[in-house]
Amino acid sequence: xxxxxxxxxxxxxxxxxxxEAGVSRGTVSRVLxxxxxxxxxxxxxxxxxxxxxxxxxxRHARSLITGKSDSVxxxxxEPQERFFEDPNFNVLLRACTQALAAQDIPLLLMIxxxxxxxxxxxRYIEGGHVDGVLLVSSHSGDPVVSELxxxxxxxxxxxxxxxxxxxxxxxxxDDREGARAMVRYxxxxxxxxxxxxxxxxxxxxxxxxxxxxxxxxxxxGLPVDESLIVPGDYSRASGEAAAELLLExxxxxxxxxxxxxxxxxxxLDTLSRGGRRVPEDVAVGGFDDxxxxxxxxxxxxxxxxxxxxxxxxMVRMLLARIAGxxxxxxxxxxxxxxxxxx
Amino acid sequence: xxxxxxxxxxxxxxxxxxxEAGVSRGTVSRVLxxxxxxxxxxxxxxxxxxxxxxxxxxRHARSLITGKSDSVxxxxxEPQERFFEDPNFNVLLRACTQALAAQDIPLLLMIxxxxxxxxxxxRYIEGGHVDGVLLVSSHSGDPVVSELxxxxxxxxxxxxxxxxxxxxxxxxxDDREGARAMVRYxxxxxxxxxxxxxxxxxxxxxxxxxxxxxxxxxxxGLPVDESLIVPGDYSRASGEAAAELLLExxxxxxxxxxxxxxxxxxxLDTLSRGGRRVPEDVAVGGFDDxxxxxxxxxxxxxxxxxxxxxxxxMVRMLLARIAGxxxxxxxxxxxxxxxxxx
DNA sequence: CTGAAAGCGCTTACAG
DNA sequence: CTGAAAGCGCTTACAG
Numbered sequence: 001x002x003x004x005x006x007x008x009x010x011x012x013x014x015x016x017x018x019x020e021a022g023v024s025r026g027t028v029s030r031v032l033x034x035x036x037x038x039x040x041x042x043x044x045x046x047x048x049x050x051x052x053x054x055x056x057x058x059r060h061a062r063s064l065i066t067g068k069s070d071s072v073x074x075x076x077x078e079p080q081e082r083f084f085e086d087p088n089f090n091v092l093l094r095a096c097t098q099a100l101a102a103q104d105i106p107l108l109l110m111i112x113x114x115x116x117x118x119x120x121x122x123r124y125i126e127g128g129h130v131d132g133v134l135l136v137s138s139h140s141g142d143p144v145v146s147e148l149x150x151x152x153x154x155x156x157x158x159x160x161x162x163x164x165x166x167x168x169x170x171x172x173x174d175d176r177e178g179a180r181a182m183v184r185y186x187x188x189x190x191x192x193x194x195x196x197x198x199x200x201x202x203x204x205x206x207x208x209x210x211x212x213x214x215x216x217x218x219x220x221g222l223p224v225d226e227s228l229i230v231p232g233d234y235s236r237a238s239g240e241a242a243a244e245l246l247l248e249x250x251x252x253x254x255x256x257x258x259x260x261x262x263x264x265x266x267x268l269d270t271l272s273r274g275g276r277r278v279p280e281d282v283a284v285g286g287f288d289d290x291x292x293x294x295x296x297x298x299x300x301x302x303x304x305x306x307x308x309x310x311x312x313x314m315v316r317m318l319l320a321r322i323a324g325x326x327x328x329x330x331x332x333x334x335x336x337x338x339x340x341x342x
Numbered sequence: 343x344x345x346x347x348x349x350x351x352x353x354x355x356x357x358x359x360x361x362e363a364g365v366s367r368g369t370v371s372r373v374l375x376x377x378x379x380x381x382x383x384x385x386x387x388x389x390x391x392x393x394x395x396x397x398x399x400x401r402h403a404r405s406l407i408t409g410k411s412d413s414v415x416x417x418x419x420e421p422q423e424r425f426f427e428d429p430n431f432n433v434l435l436r437a438c439t440q441a442l443a444a445q446d447i448p449l450l451l452m453i454x455x456x457x458x459x460x461x462x463x464x465r466y467i468e469g470g471h472v473d474g475v476l477l478v479s480s481h482s483g484d485p486v487v488s489e490l491x492x493x494x495x496x497x498x499x500x501x502x503x504x505x506x507x508x509x510x511x512x513x514x515x516d517d518r519e520g521a522r523a524m525v526r527y528x529x530x531x532x533x534x535x536x537x538x539x540x541x542x543x544x545x546x547x548x549x550x551x552x553x554x555x556x557x558x559x560x561x562x563g564l565p566v567d568e569s570l571i572v573p574g575d576y577s578r579a580s581g582e583a584a585a586e587l588l589l590e591x592x593x594x595x596x597x598x599x600x601x602x603x604x605x606x607x608x609x610l611d612t613l614s615r616g617g618r619r620v621p622e623d624v625a626v627g628g629f630d631d632x633x634x635x636x637x638x639x640x641x642x643x644x645x646x647x648x649x650x651x652x653x654x655x656m657v658r659m660l661l662a663r664i665a666g667x668x669x670x671x672x673x674x675x676x677x678x679x680x681x682x683x684x
Numbered sequence: 685c686t687g688a689a690a691g692c693g694c695t696t697a698c699a700g
Numbered sequence: 701c702t703g704a705a706a707g708c709g710c711t712t713a714c715a716g
Contacts, residue, residue: 011470013709024687029711039685056469060411061709063402064692074451084432094426097451101459106450106466109416109439117443124448127398128353236637269639295578297611355693366703371695379701403693406708 012053020049032057072105072318073130075121077112077137077144086234086262087290088307089136092158095311096134103319107134118144126151132318135168137161140202154321156314160204160329169327171313175205178303178334179212182285183257185301185336187220191255191283195228197242197267199259206231209259209287228253232263239266247274255283255342261290261302268296268341283342289335298340306332354395362391374399414447414660415472417463419454419479419486428576428604429632430649431478434500437653438476445661449476460486468493474660477510479503482544496663498656502546502671511669513655517547520645520676521554524627525599527643527678529562533597533625537570539584539609541601548573551601551629570595574605581608589616596624597684603628603635603644610638610683625684631677640682648674 014032018025023042030038031046038046049055063069074096076083083089097107108130112118125133125148132154137144141163148155149166157170186194196213199206210229217224227249232238239258243266246253258264264286268278276282278298286293289304313330321327356374360367365384372380373388380388391397405411416438418425425431439449450472454460467475467490474496479486483505490497491508499512528536538555541548552571559566569591574580581600585608588595600606606628610620618624620640628635631646655672663669 011709014711015709025710026687026689026712027685030686033711037685042685056465058406058709059469059471060402060405061692062711064400064406064694064709065711067692069402071450084436090426090432093451094453097453098455098459101453101462104462104466106452106471108413108448109435109451110448111436111439111443113440117440120443120446123398124446127401129401129448265637295607353693356695357693367694368696368703368705369701372702375695381701384701400693403708404695406693406710407695409708 011058012055013058014055016053017046017049017055020053021045067128068131069129070105071108071130072100073108073110073121073125073133075110075112075125075133075135075137075144077118077135077142078139083136087292088288088305091290091307092136092311095308096315099312099315103315112144122147125153132156132322134158134314134318135161138203138205139200154318156318156321158310158314162202162204162207167327169317169321169329171310171317171330171332172204173305173310173334174331175208175334176212176215178287178305178336179209179257179259180216181334181336182287182301182303183213183216184219185338186255186257186283186285186342187216187222189283189342192222193225193228193250193253194222194255194257195230195246195250195253197230197232197239197246197256197258197263199232199234199263201231203234205234205259205287209257213257225250232259234260234262236262236266239263240270241266243267243270243274247271247276253282255285257285257287259287261286261288261292261300264300264302264341265292265296268300279340279342285342289337293337293339296341301339301342302337304335304337306334353400354397355400356397358395359388359391359397362395363387409470410473410664411471412447413450413472414442415450415452415463415467415475417452417454417467417475417477417479417486419460419477419484420481425478429634430630430647433632433649434478434653437650438657441654441657445657454486464489467495474498474664476500476656476660477503480545480547481542496660498660498663500652500656504544504546504549509669511659511663511671513652513659513672513674514546515647515652515676516673517550517676518554518557520629520647520678521551521599521601522558523676523678524629524643524645525555525558526561527680528597528599528625528627528684529558529564531625531684534564535567535570535592535595536564536597536599537572537588537592537595539572539574539581539588539598539600539605541574541576541605543573545576547576547601547629551599555599567592574601576602576604578604578608581605582612583608585609585612585616589613589618597627598624599627599629601629603630603632603642606642606644606683607634607638610642621682621684627684631679635679635681638683643681643684644679646677646679648676 014028018028100107110121135157145161146166159172198210230242232242286300286302289302293300293302356370360370442449452463454463477499487503488508501514540552572584574584628642628644631644635642635644
């Protein structure tokens with residue numbers, strides 16, 4: 001803030017800095033934008049003036065010229081109830097916010113749970129108010145993906161967008177290999193009747209983790225018993241229901257690979273109510289390594305998704321896309337985390 | 343988008359709309375801003391032109407003039423790990439995002455976990471890049487509150503900011519009365535050795551819920567046994583530790599009022615490991631009615647915080663503050679939710 | 685390397 | 701009620 005000739009408060013502009021430094025506004029702008037074609041002397045004078053006046057750039061004025069907003073949207077199109085319940089969401093959101101903040105780029109949080117919200121957010125984004133979007137949408141054929149792509153808005157998705165013609169950047173954990181590692185581990189510890197609770201078939205996690213399960217059974221020469229495969233929807237409740245079904249269909253199962261920690265929690269509950277000891281009678285393996293995995297009794301053996309790296313990569317890729325790079329995909333390795341349940 | 347005379351894509355501006363409607367840009371701007379002093383005919387022509395051209399206002403240009411950004415920050419200064427772990431956070435964040443979205447105001451998510459992050463966010467906010475801030479900061483004497491206030495930035499806090507000279511707007515649940523209702527309920531169901539696990543003494547929930555506990559004991563003529571009062575920090579782990587201490591100090595306790603659901607989860611775990619049946623041997627009451635309350639066995643009897651209303655009120659008050667209204671406080675009633683644990 | 689000038693897309697007194 | 705004009709705070713060719 002500064003006092004104008006009329007004594008009123010107004011914020012300090014590039015003009016004030018220029019006067020203070022004894023240079024033109026153009027020169028101030030040049031040092032602000034990287035200092036190219038500026039003499040060291042002018043550079044120093046301007047920097048001193050900036051410090052003295054407490055100048056901070058007016059981003060609106062800048063954006064008006066450059067056509068860029070220097071902000072990014074984090075768009076959630078998932079049926080929100082479920083995903084907001086998921087502890088992974090927090091980890092992702094926080095890490096993205098911080099990775100962006102490190103570059104001084106604010107994150108606009110947008111939720112497109114209803115059709116009306118979807119329209120509004122799309123209008124805002126396509127209005128050019130953000131430079132790109134970090135997209136969290138796991139269901140197949142989400143129209144948001146193609147709309148954004150058609151509008152020419154840089155997008156990086158979390159997880160591979162299924163059923164899309166558009167070529168969109170994404171970063172994902174290696175679901176299939178993660179699932180393999182877990183099932184292999186169950187097999188190696190002597191389990192032979194290994195069941196699985198899958199995620200929805202229209203999500204990458206639903207498809208890939210099941211594929212990994214099948215891979216290992218084949219590898220090990222174990223027959224694939226379809227009655228041992230039960231679908232879930234990633235919710236805890238669906239884990240309970242799935243476990244009940246399994247207990248009924250295959251009372252002799254000795255292990256379950258569950259495609260998410262939240263569902264694994266449900267499985268654990270049902271198993272314990274059914275009088276099965278974990279891991280003695282039935283070993284349980286989860287997926288995610290979410291905070292939930294620490295709160296079960298026994299602790300959940302699971303597959304860690306590298307959320308920190310996922311977030312960092314998403315941000316890096318989005319910035320690259322905004323800078324003009326072509327779309328690309330990054331697959332990150334997972335890690336088996338052993339606790340008490342298997 | 344539109345094609346310029348040179349055939350290049352450029353976005354449609356107020357100028358295009360004016361030409362299409364056969365009026366001046368000033369008139370277009372007037373209908374955009376409420377339609378005052380505009381004839382019905384001009385109004386209609388402009389609206390038609392807007393629809394035809396697909397015009398959407400350039401907010402940067404607008405902000406440059408008005409000095410307002412039409413956006414709001416959601417600032418989290420809590421030591422982040424803990425609060426991001428709290429399911430209440432999600433409920434609050436989602437509801438605020440949606441209440442704001444309904445007014446077409448984007449929410450910028452900011453996390454000030456470290457000193458560096460705090461500075462950066464403050465600089466951004468004080469640079470006038472947001473019109474106001476929704477503040478989530480529960481520890482006493484948070485410097486962010488006074489800095490924001492000193493900079494003249496409208497603020498509405500979630501929960502009463504403790505240890506502040508600044509007069510800041512806030513909305514909070516009626517912690518004290520909520521605690522009273524719970525302890526009264528425990529007493530009414532015949533419990534006489536009622537312990538409590540409190541929140542940190544520098545948070546409103548830590549102070550008020552304990553006060554409510556004391557109120558009821560006094561009301562009922564029960565002696566206050568200080569050894570029955572154990573402090574926690576809202577985390578699940580602290581609930582476990584507190585319960586261990588209580589089991590040791592007061593093996594005859596028959597109820598515990600726990601100041602958060604997360605801690606209550608920990609208490610439940612410890613109790614069950616200690617061989618106590620809930621609610622038969624010990625009744626357990628929580629606070630929050632967070633998603634965690636549904637996932638315990640038995641379900642947690644707790645005090646519901648009206649997060650929807652809290653969020654709605656926060657947004658409403660912030661908008662009022664931005665519009666020039668004086669600070670104010672809103673206290674919202676809580677509700678006792680009975681489940682299996684008490 | 686540097687200054688003068690145009691212009692980004694809008695809003696808002698001002699004069700009619 | 702309406703148009704012409706000034707101006708918000710910047711960036712960026714352009715000419716030197």
